[in-house]
Each structure stands twice: as C-alpha cells, then as structure tokens.
Amino acid sequence: MTSKLPDDIRTPAYVLDVAALKRNLATATRVKREAxxxxxxxxxxxxxxxxxxxxxxxxxxxxxxxxxxxxxxxxxxxxxxxxxxxxxxxxxxxxxxxxxxxxxxxxxxxxxxxxxxxxxxxxxxxxxxxxxxxxxxxxxxxxxxxxxxxxxxxxxxxxxxxxxxxxxxxxxxxxxxxxxxxxxxxxxxxxxxxxxxxxxxxxxxxxxxxxxxxxxxxxxxxxxxxxxxxxxxxxxxxxxxxxxxxxxxVDTGYLVSTVIGIHRNEKEIAILDASASTHMPDVLEVPYTPPVLDAEKPGVLPHSYILGGKTCMTGDIIGEYSFAEPLVPGSRVVFGDMMQYSFVKNTTFNGTPLPDIAMLHEDGRYEVVRTFGYDEFRRRLG
Ligand SMILES: Cc1ncc(COP(=O)(O)O)c(C=O)c1O
Missing domain, CATH: 3.20.20.10 (Alanine racemase)
Structure with a gap:
C-alpha cells in the first residue's frame, strides 16, 4: 500500500486511503442491510x-x-x-x-x-x-x-x-x-x-x-x-x-513522516518530524506501538532504530523497529492505521507543526485538504 503514496509529499501528513475507507464502508452497508x-x-x-x-x-x-x-x-x-x-x-x-x-x-x-x-x-x-x-x-x-x-x-x-x-x-x-x-x-x-x-x-x-x-x-x-x-x-x-x-x-490511512536527524545513545535513535506526544497521543495513552510500513520488530531486519519525535518530552517515543536499509535524514517512515483518534486529538505542544490532512484517491491522486502553520499554534495561546 505504501507504494501508492507519491514520493514527494510534504510531511508530516495524515493521509486517508480512500479505497480502504470504501472497503470498510462496505462492511457497514452489509450490517445495515442484513441486520x-x-x-x-x-x-x-x-x-x-x-x-x-x-x-x-x-x-x-x-x-x-x-x-x-x-x-x-x-x-x-x-x-x-x-x-x-x-x-x-x-x-x-x-x-x-x-x-x-x-x-x-x-x-x-x-x-x-x-x-x-x-x-x-x-x-x-x-x-x-x-x-x-x-x-x-x-x-x-x-x-x-x-x-x-x-x-x-x-x-x-x-x-x-x-x-x-x-x-x-x-x-x-x-x-x-x-x-x-x-x-x-x-x-x-x-x-x-x-x-x-x-x-x-x-x-x-x-x-x-x-x-x-x-x-x-x-x-x-x-x-x-x-x-x-x-x-x-x-x-x-x-x-x-x-x-x-x-x-x-481502522486501517484506512497513514501518518507519513520524515527522518530529520539520527542520534546515538547505546542504540540508534531516529528523530522524526512526527511525534507521539503531539500527533499520535494514543500511542502514549493506551499505550501501543503502531505498525510501520516495511518495518519489523527490532532485530528482525538489519537496521534497528528507536523512533522518536522532536518535542522536549522524554517519553515522546513511538517504538523500536528494524528496517532493511539504514535510516538517514530524509528517509520516509510511514505509520499505518493512523486515522482513528489521531488528528482529532493532536496538539501544537512545543510549537510542533500540525501535519497536513490529505487524501489518497483511488486513481492515485494525492490531495492535500488542509495545511497548518504558525497561526494555528499562536492563535490558541491567546
Ligand atoms: C458514547 C460513545 N459512542 C461511541 C464511541 C466510539 O467508540 P469507538 O471509536 O471505539 O467505536 C465512543 C468512544 O469513546 C463513545 O464514548
């Protein structure tokens, strides 16, 4: 499914996969009709x-x-x-x-x-x-x-x-x-x-x-x-x-992020432009480790990393994963199953930019529905 996402999109971005949403809606249609x-x-x-x-x-x-x-x-x-x-x-x-x-x-x-x-x-x-x-x-x-x-x-x-x-x-x-x-x-x-x-x-x-x-x-x-x-x-x-x-x-979209830095402290730590604390609060609240496309649990693939956000919160850690290729600044990291309880709950803590909200249409067209900037952060501070 990742391959359908264009390579050059601006991140971070929450992306609805329209085909996946339609698949889920078919279940609702069936429940309504048959029950x-x-x-x-x-x-x-x-x-x-x-x-x-x-x-x-x-x-x-x-x-x-x-x-x-x-x-x-x-x-x-x-x-x-x-x-x-x-x-x-x-x-x-x-x-x-x-x-x-x-x-x-x-x-x-x-x-x-x-x-x-x-x-x-x-x-x-x-x-x-x-x-x-x-x-x-x-x-x-x-x-x-x-x-x-x-x-x-x-x-x-x-x-x-x-x-x-x-x-x-x-x-x-x-x-x-x-x-x-x-x-x-x-x-x-x-x-x-x-x-x-x-x-x-x-x-x-x-x-x-x-x-x-x-x-x-x-x-x-x-x-x-x-x-x-x-x-x-x-x-x-x-x-x-x-x-x-x-x-x-469930399973109808992504949070697409980019690696912006690599830090070393006994383990390799990739800092992302997405954050658990501000963009996926349930990762910390539930807590749970979200799926990352083309990644495995640590140690399975050759290159293991802790993925974290750039906020000051020590616990702003998304999880530990392994990848086939080393991560470098600019690498794309795509979190799956990122529609429910994500952007409805996000914050601008630390002045962290809010992700774009976008749709991946069935014909492959990528549409940014809304972008956010400094104003979104500033306005909420009175
Ligand atoms: C009253 C009520 N209805 C519906 C829901 C939706 O639940 P879910 O997203 O788990 O389907 C909730 C979730 O908290 C709720 O409190």
Missing amino acids: GVKVLLATKAWAMPAAFPLMQDVLDGTTASGEYEARMGREEFGREVHVYAPAYAPGEVARLTEIADHIYANSPEQAVHVRDVVQGSGRAGIEIGARINPGYSNATLGGALYDPCAPNSRFGTTVAEIDRLPWDDIDIFHVHALCESLADGTVGLIEHVARNFAPYLKRVKAVNFGGGHFMNKPGYDVDKLIATLRAFRSEFDLEVYLEPGAGLV
Missing part, C-alpha cells in the same frame, strides 16, 4: 469533513460528544445528529435542540433537564436517550482507562439509579461498553442487555449499542454480529443503532 440496523459515525474517533460525501449515502448520520461536534455533524454530514455527554454545560441543551435530533442524558437529573429543555423548545421530533451503565463491558484496550463500566465510572445511569429516570419521556435506551471489541464482545453486550433490561426495553422506541464494534478488524465475525442483531430485533421489535468510530476507519 436491519442504523449505523452512525462517532465523530470523536475520526472526522474528516472532506471525506463525508463518501459516507453520507452509507451511514445514517453522526453521533457527537457535545455541541461543537454536533454542529459539525449537522453542517457537514447532515442526516441524523445524535449527541451524548456526561453532563451538558449551561445553555448547551437549548442550543443542541437547534441542531440535534437525538439528545442523550447520563443521569436521572440530566434526563429531567434534557426533557424539560426539549419540551420547552417547541421543536417537535427530538428523541431523548438515556445512557445506562449496563454493568457489563468488553474493553479490549487500556484496562480501566478505556472501560466505560470501570468502578466509579462517570458514564451512564447505574442499575441502582435506573428507576429514577423519567422513563415515560425516554425514547432510546443507550449503552456504550465496548472498545476495539470483536463480535463476541458485541454479542455478550446484546445478550446481557436483553437478559437484564427487558422491562426498560419494552418502554422505548430504540436501543443504541454504542461504539467499540471493531467490525473491520481482520478476524471480526460479521456474520455473528448480524445474526445477533437480527435475533435481538425479532425479540424486541425495536429500532437498533450502532455508533462505531474506530471500527469504521
């Missing part, structure tokens, strides 16, 4: 408005983490706009009634607030969701850091509080309890919800099984997901939503 469910894009994971035209006919809409993402969903994507936050800031729900169709509440108090503002808004047709902490999770990443049902989690109304929700006004039962989960995780969640929450499911119009469905990961059993969703739908006769982020864009 009869709706699929939303969780824009917290990945949002590239320039690519939304590729998705608008496939997906049913977007799901947001608050007002700004909801506004982007409304203005740039269209279709259904869902929004959930653990709490809404003063005035936020009122503004959301202008842009969202589905507003989810985290607690009984938030649900009453959302209901009162929605009912007072005069805008008909807004559905109210309640996020429930189902007491079941299958987060495969990061331990408690990414487990929405970890002890003392601030996400979702617990069973102890569930009867305080204003159920007469709740339209959608919502759970989000997965993270990079394979089909067994989704199956476990759906069966748990069916077994433990049937009286509540009978009171709502729809259920939203959240995100974390890693449906495009190699080895994911899509047939099993479809069969489970179909069985659930036939038992409860409800509209069903899934709202994956990562699962829609």
Whole structure:
C-alpha cells in the first residue's frame, strides 16, 4: 500500500486511503442491510469533513460528544445528529435542540433537564436517550482507562439509579461498553442487555449499542454480529443503532513522516518530524506501538532504530523497529492505521507543526485538504 503514496509529499501528513475507507464502508452497508440496523459515525474517533460525501449515502448520520461536534455533524454530514455527554454545560441543551435530533442524558437529573429543555423548545421530533451503565463491558484496550463500566465510572445511569429516570419521556435506551471489541464482545453486550433490561426495553422506541464494534478488524465475525442483531430485533421489535468510530476507519490511512536527524545513545535513535506526544497521543495513552510500513520488530531486519519525535518530552517515543536499509535524514517512515483518534486529538505542544490532512484517491491522486502553520499554534495561546 505504501507504494501508492507519491514520493514527494510534504510531511508530516495524515493521509486517508480512500479505497480502504470504501472497503470498510462496505462492511457497514452489509450490517445495515442484513441486520436491519442504523449505523452512525462517532465523530470523536475520526472526522474528516472532506471525506463525508463518501459516507453520507452509507451511514445514517453522526453521533457527537457535545455541541461543537454536533454542529459539525449537522453542517457537514447532515442526516441524523445524535449527541451524548456526561453532563451538558449551561445553555448547551437549548442550543443542541437547534441542531440535534437525538439528545442523550447520563443521569436521572440530566434526563429531567434534557426533557424539560426539549419540551420547552417547541421543536417537535427530538428523541431523548438515556445512557445506562449496563454493568457489563468488553474493553479490549487500556484496562480501566478505556472501560466505560470501570468502578466509579462517570458514564451512564447505574442499575441502582435506573428507576429514577423519567422513563415515560425516554425514547432510546443507550449503552456504550465496548472498545476495539470483536463480535463476541458485541454479542455478550446484546445478550446481557436483553437478559437484564427487558422491562426498560419494552418502554422505548430504540436501543443504541454504542461504539467499540471493531467490525473491520481482520478476524471480526460479521456474520455473528448480524445474526445477533437480527435475533435481538425479532425479540424486541425495536429500532437498533450502532455508533462505531474506530471500527469504521481502522486501517484506512497513514501518518507519513520524515527522518530529520539520527542520534546515538547505546542504540540508534531516529528523530522524526512526527511525534507521539503531539500527533499520535494514543500511542502514549493506551499505550501501543503502531505498525510501520516495511518495518519489523527490532532485530528482525538489519537496521534497528528507536523512533522518536522532536518535542522536549522524554517519553515522546513511538517504538523500536528494524528496517532493511539504514535510516538517514530524509528517509520516509510511514505509520499505518493512523486515522482513528489521531488528528482529532493532536496538539501544537512545543510549537510542533500540525501535519497536513490529505487524501489518497483511488486513481492515485494525492490531495492535500488542509495545511497548518504558525497561526494555528499562536492563535490558541491567546
Ligand atoms: C458514547 C460513545 N459512542 C461511541 C464511541 C466510539 O467508540 P469507538 O471509536 O471505539 O467505536 C465512543 C468512544 O469513546 C463513545 O464514548
């Protein structure tokens, strides 16, 4: 896949591989058609408005983490706009009634607030969701850091509080309890919800099984997901939503970087114009070692290097890899699987330039969608 990237592109650059995105969207199309469910894009994971035209006919809409993402969903994507936050800031729900169709509440108090503002808004047709902490999770990443049902989690109304929700006004039962989960995780969640929450499911119009469905990961059993969703739908006769982020864009793009210096301290260290700290924060947060195209684990190929960024943060290390040829200033290093939770989370710490955002089209055309400069750094400092 690297060979399709032109040699002379400016780096660093996040590059969406359009053919790979289309391949992933085909899975979503199949799940929608065969399971009869709706699929939303969780824009917290990945949002590239320039690519939304590729998705608008496939997906049913977007799901947001608050007002700004909801506004982007409304203005740039269209279709259904869902929004959930653990709490809404003063005035936020009122503004959301202008842009969202589905507003989810985290607690009984938030649900009453959302209901009162929605009912007072005069805008008909807004559905109210309640996020429930189902007491079941299958987060495969990061331990408690990414487990929405970890002890003392601030996400979702617990069973102890569930009867305080204003159920007469709740339209959608919502759970989000997965993270990079394979089909067994989704199956476990759906069966748990069916077994433990049937009286509540009978009171709502729809259920939203959240995100974390890693449906495009190699080895994911899509047939099993479809069969489970179909069985659930036939038992409860409800509209069903899934709202994956990562699962829609896994393996659909790159962070392309260039070696800008070589340092030696017992090992060879290649300094890149890309940085874990500023451009791929999940590498440090999860933590994980991302794939590098045409590289192997250290010691496998003849030339091993630690790859690091140029920020002052000691831990700004991406990982250790080996290459067939020595790295020198100017060498290209391409990180794979760099769409989800990358540019939506990046920073300009140390004044590090933000990577270009670009698309590699199916015909090989390379299109830079946006570049960033000093202004981007300066403006955020007041
Ligand atoms: C409520 C909710 N929905 C959907 C998602 C998307 O999850 P993922 O990108 O793992 O599919 C998240 C992620 O944190 C979430 O909190």
